[in-house]
Amino acid sequence: MSGIDMAEVRTWAREGGAIARRHFNNVAARRKRDRTWVTQADVEIEQFLRERISARYPDHGITGEEGEPFAADREFVWSLDPLDGTDAFVDGLPVWGVSIGLLRHGAPYLGVVALPMADEDYWTDGQGNAYRNDTPIQVSAADTFDRNDWILVTSRAHTDYTIRFPGKTRSLGSLAAHCCYVARGSAIGAVLGYPHLWDIAAGFAILNAAGGVAVTLDGDLPPIPRLFKQSKAARPLLVTTPALRDALLPLIEKRGRA
Amino acid sequence: MSGIDMAEVRTWAREGGAIARRHFNNVAARRKRDRTWVTQADVEIEQFLRERISARYPDHGITGEEGEPFAADREFVWSLDPLDGTDAFVDGLPVWGVSIGLLRHGAPYLGVVALPMADEDYWTDGQGNAYRNDTPIQVSAADTFDRNDWILVTSRAHTDYTIRFPGKTRSLGSLAAHCCYVARGSAIGAVLGYPHLWDIAAGFAILNAAGGVAVTLDGDLPPIPRLFKQSKAARPLLVTTPALRDALLPLIEKRGRA
Numbered sequence: 167m168s169g170i171d172m173a174e175v176r177t178w179a180r181e182g183g184a185i186a187r188r189h190f191n192n193v194a195a196r197r198k199r200d201r202t203w204v205t206q207a208d209v210e211i212e213q214f215l216r217e218r219i220s221a222r223y224p225d226h227g228i229t230g231e232e233g234e235p236f237a238a239d240r241e242f243v244w245s246l247d248p249l250d251g252t253d254a255f256v257d258g259l260p261v262w263g264v265s266i267g268l269l270r271h272g273a274p275y276l277g278v279v280a281l282p283m284a285d286e287d288y289w290t291d292g293q294g295n296a297y298r299n300d301t302p303i304q305v306s307a308a309d310t311f312d313r314n315d316w317i318l319v320t321s322r323a324h325t326d327y328t329i330r331f332p333g334k335t336r337s338l339g340s341l342a343a344h345c346c347y348v349a350r351g352s353a354i355g356a357v358l359g360y361p362h363l364w365d366i367a368a369g370f371a372i373l374n375a376a377g378g379v380a381v382t383l384d385g386d387l388p389p390i391p392r393l394f395k396q397s398k399a400a401r402p403l404l405v406t407t408p409a410l411r412d413a414l415l416p417l418i419e420k421r422g423r424a
Numbered sequence: 425m426s427g428i429d430m431a432e433v434r435t436w437a438r439e440g441g442a443i444a445r446r447h448f449n450n451v452a453a454r455r456k457r458d459r460t461w462v463t464q465a466d467v468e469i470e471q472f473l474r475e476r477i478s479a480r481y482p483d484h485g486i487t488g489e490e491g492e493p494f495a496a497d498r499e500f501v502w503s504l505d506p507l508d509g510t511d512a513f514v515d516g517l518p519v520w521g522v523s524i525g526l527l528r529h530g531a532p533y534l535g536v537v538a539l540p541m542a543d544e545d546y547w548t549d550g551q552g553n554a555y556r557n558d559t560p561i562q563v564s565a566a567d568t569f570d571r572n573d574w575i576l577v578t579s580r581a582h583t584d585y586t587i588r589f590p591g592k593t594r595s596l597g598s599l600a601a602h603c604c605y606v607a608r609g610s611a612i613g614a615v616l617g618y619p620h621l622w623d624i625a626a627g628f629a630i631l632n633a634a635g636g637v638a639v640t641l642d643g644d645l646p647p648i649p650r651l652f653k654q655s656k657a658a659r660p661l662l663v664t665t666p667a668l669r670d671a672l673l674p675l676i677e678k679r680g681r682a
Contacts, residue, residue: 253574253592254594257574257605257610257611258542258605258608258610259519259594259596259605259610260518260519260539260541260542261517261518261519261596281518283518283541283542284516284518284541316511316515316579319582321574321592321593321594322592322593323582323593324577324581324582324587324589324593325587325588325589325590329582329583330583331582331583332583334511334579334580334595335579335580335581335582335595336512336517336579336595336596336597337592337593337594337595338517338519338594338596339594347515347516347517350516352515352516352517353515
Protein backbone atom coordinates (compact mmCIF):
# COMPACT_ATOMS: atom_id res chain seq x y z
CA MET A 167 0.00 0.00 0.00
CA SER A 168 1.17 3.48 -0.81
CA GLY A 169 -0.32 5.01 2.30
CA ILE A 170 -1.78 7.76 0.15
CA ASP A 171 -5.38 8.80 0.78
CA MET A 172 -6.64 8.86 -2.80
CA ALA A 173 -10.04 10.27 -1.89
CA GLU A 174 -8.25 13.27 -0.45
CA VAL A 175 -5.95 13.71 -3.48
CA ARG A 176 -9.00 13.55 -5.75
CA THR A 177 -10.61 16.27 -3.67
CA TRP A 178 -7.50 18.44 -4.09
CA ALA A 179 -7.59 17.95 -7.86
CA ARG A 180 -11.26 18.89 -8.01
CA GLU A 181 -10.71 21.90 -5.76
CA GLY A 182 -7.88 22.99 -8.05
CA GLY A 183 -10.28 22.64 -10.93
CA ALA A 184 -12.81 24.80 -9.13
CA ILE A 185 -10.17 27.53 -8.76
CA ALA A 186 -9.53 27.32 -12.51
CA ARG A 187 -13.25 27.48 -13.32
CA ARG A 188 -13.57 30.69 -11.36
CA HIS A 189 -10.97 32.24 -13.67
CA PHE A 190 -12.29 30.53 -16.81
CA ASN A 191 -15.00 32.94 -17.91
CA ASN A 192 -12.90 35.98 -17.22
CA VAL A 193 -10.17 34.69 -19.44
CA ALA A 194 -12.62 33.77 -22.13
CA ALA A 195 -14.11 37.26 -22.09
CA ARG A 196 -10.81 38.93 -22.92
CA ARG A 197 -10.05 39.79 -26.47
CA LYS A 198 -6.33 39.68 -26.16
CA ARG A 199 -4.50 36.94 -24.33
CA ASP A 200 -3.14 38.03 -21.02
CA ARG A 201 -0.52 35.46 -20.21
CA THR A 202 0.36 37.10 -16.90
CA TRP A 203 -3.15 36.77 -15.67
CA VAL A 204 -3.37 33.12 -16.61
CA THR A 205 -0.03 32.40 -14.98
CA GLN A 206 -1.57 33.88 -11.89
CA ALA A 207 -4.30 31.21 -12.07
CA ASP A 208 -1.71 28.50 -12.62
CA VAL A 209 0.35 29.70 -9.69
CA GLU A 210 -2.69 29.98 -7.45
CA ILE A 211 -3.60 26.34 -8.05
CA GLU A 212 -0.05 25.07 -7.67
CA GLN A 213 0.35 26.95 -4.42
CA PHE A 214 -2.90 25.46 -3.15
CA LEU A 215 -1.72 21.95 -4.05
CA ARG A 216 1.74 22.43 -2.54
CA GLU A 217 0.25 23.58 0.73
CA ARG A 218 -2.04 20.57 0.95
CA ILE A 219 0.67 18.09 0.00
CA SER A 220 3.41 19.45 2.23
CA ALA A 221 1.07 19.55 5.22
CA ARG A 222 -0.07 15.96 4.69
CA TYR A 223 3.13 14.35 3.36
CA PRO A 224 6.00 16.42 4.81
CA ASP A 225 8.60 13.78 3.91
CA HIS A 226 7.80 13.88 0.18
CA GLY A 227 9.40 16.08 -2.44
CA ILE A 228 7.38 18.35 -4.75
CA THR A 229 8.04 19.54 -8.28
CA GLY A 230 5.69 21.44 -10.52
CA GLU A 231 5.40 23.48 -13.66
CA GLU A 232 5.32 26.79 -11.81
CA GLY A 233 7.24 26.64 -8.54
CA GLU A 234 10.74 25.66 -7.47
CA PRO A 235 11.48 21.97 -6.89
CA PHE A 236 11.43 20.89 -3.25
CA ALA A 237 13.42 17.84 -2.12
CA ALA A 238 13.21 16.39 -5.63
CA ASP A 239 15.66 13.61 -4.74
CA ARG A 240 13.34 11.87 -2.27
CA GLU A 241 11.87 8.42 -2.92
CA PHE A 242 8.41 9.95 -3.32
CA VAL A 243 8.08 13.20 -5.27
CA TRP A 244 4.83 14.84 -6.31
CA SER A 245 4.81 16.18 -9.86
CA LEU A 246 2.21 18.87 -10.45
CA ASP A 247 0.72 20.44 -13.52
CA PRO A 248 -1.75 22.85 -11.95
CA LEU A 249 -3.32 23.68 -15.31
CA ASP A 250 -2.52 21.31 -18.14
CA GLY A 251 -3.77 22.78 -21.41
CA THR A 252 -3.28 26.42 -20.49
CA ASP A 253 -3.62 27.57 -24.10
CA ALA A 254 -6.94 25.77 -24.49
CA PHE A 255 -8.04 27.27 -21.18
CA VAL A 256 -7.17 30.80 -22.31
CA ASP A 257 -8.99 30.26 -25.59
CA GLY A 258 -12.18 29.13 -23.87
CA LEU A 259 -11.96 25.48 -24.92
CA PRO A 260 -13.26 22.90 -22.47
CA VAL A 261 -10.38 20.39 -22.46
CA TRP A 262 -7.88 21.28 -19.73
CA GLY A 263 -7.16 19.74 -16.39
CA VAL A 264 -5.41 19.63 -13.05
CA SER A 265 -2.76 16.92 -12.92
CA ILE A 266 -1.36 15.58 -9.65
CA GLY A 267 1.14 12.76 -10.05
CA LEU A 268 3.27 10.99 -7.49
CA LEU A 269 6.62 9.70 -8.68
CA ARG A 270 8.44 6.87 -6.91
CA HIS A 271 12.17 6.70 -7.68
CA GLY A 272 11.42 9.07 -10.57
CA ALA A 273 8.73 6.93 -12.24
CA PRO A 274 4.96 7.61 -12.32
CA TYR A 275 3.40 5.72 -9.45
CA LEU A 276 -0.09 7.08 -8.79
CA GLY A 277 -2.10 10.17 -9.62
CA VAL A 278 -5.23 12.07 -10.47
CA VAL A 279 -6.20 14.09 -13.54
CA ALA A 280 -9.32 16.19 -12.98
CA LEU A 281 -11.12 17.51 -16.06
CA PRO A 282 -13.43 20.11 -14.52
CA MET A 283 -15.51 20.99 -17.59
CA ALA A 284 -16.51 17.35 -17.96
CA ASP A 285 -16.99 17.03 -14.20
CA GLU A 286 -14.77 13.97 -14.10
CA ASP A 287 -11.50 12.79 -12.70
CA TYR A 288 -9.26 9.95 -13.74
CA TRP A 289 -7.08 8.29 -11.14
CA THR A 290 -5.11 5.32 -9.91
CA ASP A 291 -3.80 4.44 -6.48
CA GLY A 292 -0.81 2.64 -7.96
CA GLN A 293 -2.24 -0.77 -7.05
CA GLY A 294 -3.11 -1.80 -10.60
CA ASN A 295 -6.55 -0.32 -11.17
CA ALA A 296 -7.56 2.89 -12.93
CA TYR A 297 -10.84 4.73 -12.67
CA ARG A 298 -12.94 7.45 -14.27
CA ASN A 299 -14.78 8.87 -11.27
CA ASP A 300 -15.76 5.64 -9.52
CA THR A 301 -15.93 3.44 -12.61
CA PRO A 302 -12.99 1.16 -13.52
CA ILE A 303 -11.46 1.89 -16.93
CA GLN A 304 -9.23 -0.03 -19.29
CA VAL A 305 -7.53 0.72 -22.57
CA SER A 306 -9.14 -0.53 -25.77
CA ALA A 307 -9.21 -4.31 -26.06
CA ALA A 308 -9.06 -4.14 -29.85
CA ASP A 309 -6.30 -5.94 -31.69
CA THR A 310 -6.79 -4.05 -34.94
CA PHE A 311 -8.01 -0.63 -36.10
CA ASP A 312 -9.83 0.91 -39.04
CA ARG A 313 -11.11 4.28 -40.25
CA ASN A 314 -13.55 4.64 -37.37
CA ASP A 315 -10.83 4.52 -34.71
CA TRP A 316 -8.98 7.62 -33.61
CA ILE A 317 -5.75 8.75 -32.06
CA LEU A 318 -4.75 11.98 -30.38
CA VAL A 319 -1.94 14.09 -31.73
CA THR A 320 -0.05 17.22 -30.74
CA SER A 321 -1.06 20.63 -32.03
CA ARG A 322 2.01 20.70 -34.29
CA ALA A 323 1.50 17.23 -35.75
CA HIS A 324 0.73 18.74 -39.18
CA THR A 325 4.32 20.00 -39.45
CA ASP A 326 6.22 17.71 -37.06
CA TYR A 327 4.97 14.24 -38.02
CA THR A 328 3.93 12.26 -41.07
CA ILE A 329 0.87 10.30 -40.00
CA ARG A 330 -0.48 7.50 -42.16
CA PHE A 331 -3.01 6.26 -39.62
CA PRO A 332 -6.19 5.24 -41.52
CA GLY A 333 -8.56 6.47 -38.81
CA LYS A 334 -9.20 9.90 -37.35
CA THR A 335 -6.95 12.27 -35.43
CA ARG A 336 -7.95 14.72 -32.73
CA SER A 337 -5.98 17.37 -30.92
CA LEU A 338 -7.77 18.65 -27.86
CA GLY A 339 -5.14 20.72 -26.12
CA SER A 340 -4.14 18.82 -22.94
CA LEU A 341 -1.61 15.98 -22.84
CA ALA A 342 -2.88 14.85 -19.44
CA ALA A 343 -6.39 14.56 -20.90
CA HIS A 344 -5.01 12.78 -23.97
CA CYS A 345 -3.48 10.09 -21.70
CA CYS A 346 -6.81 9.68 -19.93
CA TYR A 347 -8.76 9.26 -23.16
CA VAL A 348 -6.40 6.44 -24.13
CA ALA A 349 -6.67 4.94 -20.63
CA ARG A 350 -10.45 4.86 -20.83
CA GLY A 351 -10.36 3.14 -24.21
CA SER A 352 -11.86 5.97 -26.30
CA ALA A 353 -8.71 6.78 -28.29
CA ILE A 354 -6.47 3.88 -29.24
CA GLY A 355 -3.31 5.98 -28.95
CA ALA A 356 -1.81 9.41 -28.49
CA VAL A 357 1.28 11.01 -30.00
CA LEU A 358 2.58 13.13 -27.11
CA GLY A 359 5.64 14.68 -28.72
CA TYR A 360 8.17 15.70 -26.08
CA PRO A 361 6.14 16.13 -22.90
CA HIS A 362 7.43 17.48 -19.64
CA LEU A 363 7.38 15.06 -16.74
CA TRP A 364 4.62 17.04 -15.01
CA ASP A 365 2.41 16.75 -18.13
CA ILE A 366 2.31 12.97 -17.85
CA ALA A 367 3.27 12.09 -14.26
CA ALA A 368 -0.34 11.33 -13.36
CA GLY A 369 -1.41 10.36 -16.89
CA PHE A 370 1.22 7.64 -17.28
CA ALA A 371 0.36 6.11 -13.89
CA ILE A 372 -3.31 6.03 -14.88
CA LEU A 373 -2.51 4.68 -18.33
CA ASN A 374 -0.28 1.92 -16.93
CA ALA A 375 -2.94 0.88 -14.45
CA ALA A 376 -5.47 0.79 -17.31
CA GLY A 377 -3.24 -1.55 -19.31
CA GLY A 378 -1.59 0.96 -21.64
CA VAL A 379 2.04 1.43 -22.61
CA ALA A 380 4.31 4.37 -23.36
CA VAL A 381 6.96 3.92 -26.04
CA THR A 382 9.29 6.14 -28.00
CA LEU A 383 8.46 6.52 -31.67
CA ASP A 384 11.30 4.17 -32.54
CA GLY A 385 9.65 1.47 -30.46
CA ASP A 386 11.90 1.62 -27.43
CA LEU A 387 10.57 1.28 -23.89
CA PRO A 388 13.19 2.99 -21.74
CA PRO A 389 12.68 3.41 -18.00
CA ILE A 390 10.91 6.73 -17.48
CA PRO A 391 13.57 8.34 -15.25
CA ARG A 392 16.18 7.77 -17.94
CA LEU A 393 13.94 9.21 -20.66
CA PHE A 394 13.23 12.50 -18.93
CA LYS A 395 16.33 14.65 -18.81
CA GLN A 396 15.74 17.89 -16.91
CA SER A 397 12.05 17.08 -16.82
CA LYS A 398 11.51 17.01 -20.60
CA ALA A 399 11.31 13.86 -22.74
CA ALA A 400 14.43 13.40 -24.83
CA ARG A 401 12.59 11.46 -27.56
CA PRO A 402 9.04 11.72 -28.93
CA LEU A 403 6.56 9.48 -27.14
CA LEU A 404 3.51 7.49 -28.11
CA VAL A 405 1.04 5.95 -25.69
CA THR A 406 -1.16 3.11 -26.87
CA THR A 407 -2.07 -0.48 -26.02
CA PRO A 408 0.30 -3.47 -26.07
CA ALA A 409 -1.80 -5.14 -28.80
CA LEU A 410 -1.76 -2.14 -31.14
CA ARG A 411 1.75 -0.81 -30.57
CA ASP A 412 3.48 -2.68 -33.37
CA ALA A 413 0.81 -1.80 -35.94
CA LEU A 414 0.61 1.86 -34.94
CA LEU A 415 4.30 2.73 -34.67
CA PRO A 416 5.18 2.47 -38.39
CA LEU A 417 2.30 4.84 -39.24
CA ILE A 418 3.72 7.77 -37.25
CA GLU A 419 6.99 9.23 -38.35
CA LYS A 420 8.87 12.19 -36.96
CA ARG A 421 9.81 14.55 -39.77
CA GLY A 422 13.41 15.60 -40.08
CA ARG A 423 14.25 19.24 -39.65
CA ALA A 424 15.50 20.32 -43.04
CA MET B 425 -36.74 42.15 -37.93
CA SER B 426 -36.99 38.43 -38.37
CA GLY B 427 -39.88 38.05 -35.96
CA ILE B 428 -38.01 35.20 -34.26
CA ASP B 429 -37.91 35.13 -30.48
CA MET B 430 -34.22 34.40 -29.99
CA ALA B 431 -34.51 34.00 -26.24
CA GLU B 432 -36.92 31.16 -26.87
CA VAL B 433 -34.73 29.51 -29.52
CA ARG B 434 -31.76 29.70 -27.14
CA THR B 435 -33.88 27.97 -24.51
CA TRP B 436 -34.72 25.19 -26.97
CA ALA B 437 -31.04 24.70 -27.76
CA ARG B 438 -30.14 24.51 -24.08
CA GLU B 439 -33.02 22.14 -23.38
CA GLY B 440 -31.82 19.95 -26.24
CA GLY B 441 -28.40 20.04 -24.62
CA ALA B 442 -29.90 18.96 -21.32
CA ILE B 443 -31.47 15.94 -23.04
CA ALA B 444 -28.06 15.05 -24.45
CA ARG B 445 -26.36 15.43 -21.07
CA ARG B 446 -28.80 12.97 -19.54
CA HIS B 447 -27.58 10.39 -22.07
CA PHE B 448 -23.94 11.43 -21.87
CA ASN B 449 -22.69 9.44 -18.93
CA ASN B 450 -24.53 6.32 -19.99
CA VAL B 451 -22.87 6.41 -23.37
CA ALA B 452 -19.52 7.07 -21.80
CA ALA B 453 -19.90 4.08 -19.50
CA ARG B 454 -20.30 1.64 -22.36
CA ARG B 455 -17.30 -0.26 -23.54
CA LYS B 456 -18.53 -0.84 -27.04
CA ARG B 457 -20.15 1.84 -29.12
CA ASP B 458 -23.87 1.38 -29.47
CA ARG B 459 -24.82 3.50 -32.42
CA THR B 460 -28.50 2.65 -32.12
CA TRP B 461 -28.68 4.00 -28.64
CA VAL B 462 -26.98 7.24 -29.58
CA THR B 463 -29.19 7.67 -32.59
CA GLN B 464 -32.04 7.39 -30.14
CA ALA B 465 -30.63 10.41 -28.29
CA ASP B 466 -30.19 12.32 -31.55
CA VAL B 467 -33.74 11.53 -32.60
CA GLU B 468 -35.12 12.45 -29.21
CA ILE B 469 -33.57 15.93 -29.41
CA GLU B 470 -34.59 16.51 -33.02
CA GLN B 471 -38.16 15.48 -32.25
CA PHE B 472 -38.22 17.88 -29.31
CA LEU B 473 -36.96 20.73 -31.52
CA ARG B 474 -39.37 19.95 -34.36
CA GLU B 475 -42.31 20.00 -31.99
CA ARG B 476 -41.31 23.37 -30.57
CA ILE B 477 -40.61 24.91 -33.97
CA SER B 478 -43.69 23.65 -35.76
CA ALA B 479 -45.96 24.81 -32.92
CA ARG B 480 -44.42 28.27 -32.88
CA TYR B 481 -43.66 28.80 -36.59
CA PRO B 482 -46.18 26.63 -38.48
CA ASP B 483 -45.45 28.38 -41.79
CA HIS B 484 -41.75 27.49 -41.74
CA GLY B 485 -40.11 24.42 -43.20
CA ILE B 486 -37.88 22.10 -41.18
CA THR B 487 -34.95 19.91 -42.20
CA GLY B 488 -32.61 18.01 -39.95
CA GLU B 489 -29.99 15.34 -39.76
CA GLU B 490 -32.38 12.69 -38.49
CA GLY B 491 -35.94 13.30 -39.66
CA GLU B 492 -37.68 13.79 -43.02
CA PRO B 493 -37.65 17.29 -44.56
CA PHE B 494 -40.85 19.24 -44.04
CA ALA B 495 -41.81 22.03 -46.48
CA ALA B 496 -38.15 22.52 -47.38
CA ASP B 497 -39.04 24.88 -50.24
CA ARG B 498 -40.42 27.65 -48.00
CA GLU B 499 -38.72 31.03 -47.62
CA PHE B 500 -37.79 30.17 -44.02
CA VAL B 501 -36.53 26.67 -43.28
CA TRP B 502 -35.03 25.52 -39.98
CA SER B 503 -31.95 23.34 -40.35
CA LEU B 504 -31.28 21.19 -37.30
CA ASP B 505 -28.32 19.21 -36.12
CA PRO B 506 -29.66 17.83 -32.85
CA LEU B 507 -26.24 16.52 -31.82
CA ASP B 508 -23.29 17.85 -33.76
CA GLY B 509 -20.19 15.87 -32.85
CA THR B 510 -21.91 12.57 -32.17
CA ASP B 511 -18.65 10.63 -32.30
CA ALA B 512 -17.08 12.91 -29.70
CA PHE B 513 -20.23 12.56 -27.61
CA VAL B 514 -20.10 8.77 -27.76
CA ASP B 515 -16.42 8.80 -26.83
CA GLY B 516 -17.02 10.95 -23.76
CA LEU B 517 -15.32 14.08 -25.11
CA PRO B 518 -16.78 17.42 -24.06
CA VAL B 519 -17.00 19.21 -27.43
CA TRP B 520 -20.41 18.55 -29.01
CA GLY B 521 -23.45 20.72 -29.41
CA VAL B 522 -27.02 21.33 -30.43
CA SER B 523 -27.26 23.40 -33.61
CA ILE B 524 -30.45 25.22 -34.62
CA GLY B 525 -30.13 27.26 -37.80
CA LEU B 526 -32.75 29.17 -39.75
CA LEU B 527 -32.21 29.39 -43.51
CA ARG B 528 -33.79 32.13 -45.59
CA HIS B 529 -33.96 31.34 -49.30
CA GLY B 530 -31.51 28.53 -48.57
CA ALA B 531 -28.83 30.67 -46.92
CA PRO B 532 -27.91 30.76 -43.20
CA TYR B 533 -29.85 33.60 -41.61
CA LEU B 534 -29.86 33.21 -37.84
CA GLY B 535 -29.18 30.48 -35.32
CA VAL B 536 -27.98 29.11 -32.03
CA VAL B 537 -25.24 26.61 -31.20
CA ALA B 538 -25.39 25.39 -27.61
CA LEU B 539 -22.28 23.72 -26.18
CA PRO B 540 -23.68 22.14 -23.02
CA MET B 541 -20.43 20.92 -21.43
CA ALA B 542 -19.07 24.47 -21.52
CA ASP B 543 -22.43 25.83 -20.37
CA GLU B 544 -22.48 28.30 -23.24
CA ASP B 545 -24.41 29.12 -26.37
CA TYR B 546 -23.42 31.09 -29.43
CA TRP B 547 -26.11 32.87 -31.40
CA THR B 548 -27.16 35.59 -33.77
CA ASP B 549 -30.57 37.04 -34.56
CA GLY B 550 -29.54 37.76 -38.14
CA GLN B 551 -29.35 41.49 -37.49
CA GLY B 552 -25.58 41.72 -37.65
CA ASN B 553 -24.49 40.89 -34.12
CA ALA B 554 -23.19 37.62 -32.68
CA TYR B 555 -22.97 36.60 -29.06
CA ARG B 556 -21.48 34.06 -26.71
CA ASN B 557 -24.12 33.85 -23.99
CA ASP B 558 -24.88 37.56 -23.55
CA THR B 559 -21.47 38.88 -24.58
CA PRO B 560 -20.91 40.20 -28.13
CA ILE B 561 -18.21 38.32 -30.05
CA GLN B 562 -16.16 39.07 -33.14
CA VAL B 563 -13.63 37.19 -35.20
CA SER B 564 -9.95 37.86 -34.64
CA ALA B 565 -8.88 41.38 -35.61
CA ALA B 566 -5.37 40.21 -36.46
CA ASP B 567 -3.97 40.88 -39.91
CA THR B 568 -1.15 38.36 -39.58
CA PHE B 569 -0.43 35.08 -37.80
CA ASP B 570 2.50 33.24 -36.28
CA ARG B 571 3.28 30.00 -34.45
CA ASN B 572 1.10 30.90 -31.47
CA ASP B 573 -2.08 31.14 -33.53
CA TRP B 574 -4.22 28.12 -34.25
CA ILE B 575 -6.74 26.80 -36.71
CA LEU B 576 -9.23 23.99 -36.49
CA VAL B 577 -9.11 21.06 -38.87
CA THR B 578 -11.16 17.98 -39.65
CA SER B 579 -10.38 14.62 -38.08
CA ARG B 580 -9.05 13.37 -41.41
CA ALA B 581 -6.82 16.36 -42.12
CA HIS B 582 -3.69 14.22 -41.70
CA THR B 583 -4.61 12.23 -44.81
CA ASP B 584 -6.89 14.63 -46.73
CA TYR B 585 -4.95 17.90 -46.64
CA THR B 586 -1.41 19.19 -46.76
CA ILE B 587 -1.25 21.94 -44.15
CA ARG B 588 1.71 24.30 -44.04
CA PHE B 589 0.22 26.64 -41.45
CA PRO B 590 3.02 27.76 -39.10
CA GLY B 591 0.83 27.78 -35.99
CA LYS B 592 -1.10 25.06 -34.23
CA THR B 593 -3.97 22.85 -35.35
CA ARG B 594 -6.74 21.43 -33.24
CA SER B 595 -9.51 18.99 -34.05
CA LEU B 596 -12.21 18.93 -31.41
CA GLY B 597 -14.96 16.89 -33.04
CA SER B 598 -17.82 19.30 -33.83
CA LEU B 599 -17.98 21.50 -36.93
CA ALA B 600 -20.64 23.70 -35.34
CA ALA B 601 -18.32 24.30 -32.39
CA HIS B 602 -15.41 24.93 -34.78
CA CYS B 603 -17.39 27.73 -36.45
CA CYS B 604 -18.13 29.25 -33.04
CA TYR B 605 -14.49 29.22 -31.97
CA VAL B 606 -13.60 31.15 -35.11
CA ALA B 607 -16.54 33.51 -34.54
CA ARG B 608 -15.36 34.29 -31.03
CA GLY B 609 -11.85 35.05 -32.24
CA SER B 610 -10.07 32.15 -30.51
CA ALA B 611 -9.15 30.23 -33.67
CA ILE B 612 -8.24 32.26 -36.74
CA GLY B 613 -9.73 29.72 -39.11
CA ALA B 614 -11.26 26.28 -39.56
CA VAL B 615 -10.94 23.76 -42.37
CA LEU B 616 -14.42 22.25 -42.47
CA GLY B 617 -14.01 19.76 -45.29
CA TYR B 618 -17.37 18.94 -46.89
CA PRO B 619 -19.93 19.76 -44.23
CA HIS B 620 -23.61 19.07 -44.42
CA LEU B 621 -25.86 22.10 -44.42
CA TRP B 622 -27.20 21.23 -40.95
CA ASP B 623 -23.64 21.17 -39.57
CA ILE B 624 -23.09 24.81 -40.39
CA ALA B 625 -26.55 26.38 -40.81
CA ALA B 626 -26.33 28.06 -37.42
CA GLY B 627 -22.54 28.29 -37.37
CA PHE B 628 -22.28 30.22 -40.63
CA ALA B 629 -24.94 32.72 -39.54
CA ILE B 630 -23.07 33.29 -36.28
CA LEU B 631 -19.75 33.50 -38.07
CA ASN B 632 -21.06 36.01 -40.62
CA ALA B 633 -22.51 38.18 -37.88
CA ALA B 634 -19.15 38.06 -36.08
CA GLY B 635 -17.35 39.30 -39.19
CA GLY B 636 -16.07 36.00 -40.58
CA VAL B 637 -16.18 34.57 -44.07
CA ALA B 638 -16.64 31.13 -45.61
CA VAL B 639 -14.70 30.32 -48.77
CA THR B 640 -13.89 27.25 -50.79
CA LEU B 641 -10.29 26.11 -50.64
CA ASP B 642 -9.71 27.53 -54.11
CA GLY B 643 -10.70 30.96 -52.83
CA ASP B 644 -14.19 31.13 -54.29
CA LEU B 645 -17.14 32.64 -52.42
CA PRO B 646 -20.17 31.04 -54.04
CA PRO B 647 -23.66 31.72 -52.68
CA ILE B 648 -24.38 29.07 -50.07
CA PRO B 649 -27.49 27.58 -51.73
CA ARG B 650 -25.49 26.90 -54.87
CA LEU B 651 -22.65 25.30 -52.93
CA PHE B 652 -24.78 22.79 -51.07
CA LYS B 653 -26.13 20.15 -53.41
CA GLN B 654 -28.42 17.69 -51.65
CA SER B 655 -27.38 19.22 -48.35
CA LYS B 656 -23.66 18.42 -48.62
CA ALA B 657 -20.96 20.90 -49.65
CA ALA B 658 -19.68 20.17 -53.15
CA ARG B 659 -16.23 21.68 -52.46
CA PRO B 660 -14.08 21.79 -49.30
CA LEU B 661 -14.69 24.87 -47.17
CA LEU B 662 -12.57 27.13 -45.00
CA VAL B 663 -13.92 29.70 -42.58
CA THR B 664 -11.67 32.54 -41.47
CA THR B 665 -11.51 36.34 -41.37
CA PRO B 666 -11.46 38.66 -44.38
CA ALA B 667 -8.01 39.96 -43.39
CA LEU B 668 -6.41 36.52 -43.11
CA ARG B 669 -8.11 34.71 -45.96
CA ASP B 670 -5.53 35.39 -48.64
CA ALA B 671 -2.61 34.44 -46.41
CA LEU B 672 -4.24 31.29 -45.09
CA LEU B 673 -5.62 29.78 -48.29
CA PRO B 674 -2.28 28.88 -49.94
CA LEU B 675 -1.22 27.02 -46.78
CA ILE B 676 -4.04 24.48 -46.98
CA GLU B 677 -4.13 22.13 -49.90
CA LYS B 678 -6.53 19.31 -50.63
CA ARG B 679 -4.61 16.18 -51.48
CA GLY B 680 -5.43 14.37 -54.66
CA ARG B 681 -6.73 10.84 -54.46
CA ALA B 682 -4.06 8.75 -56.09
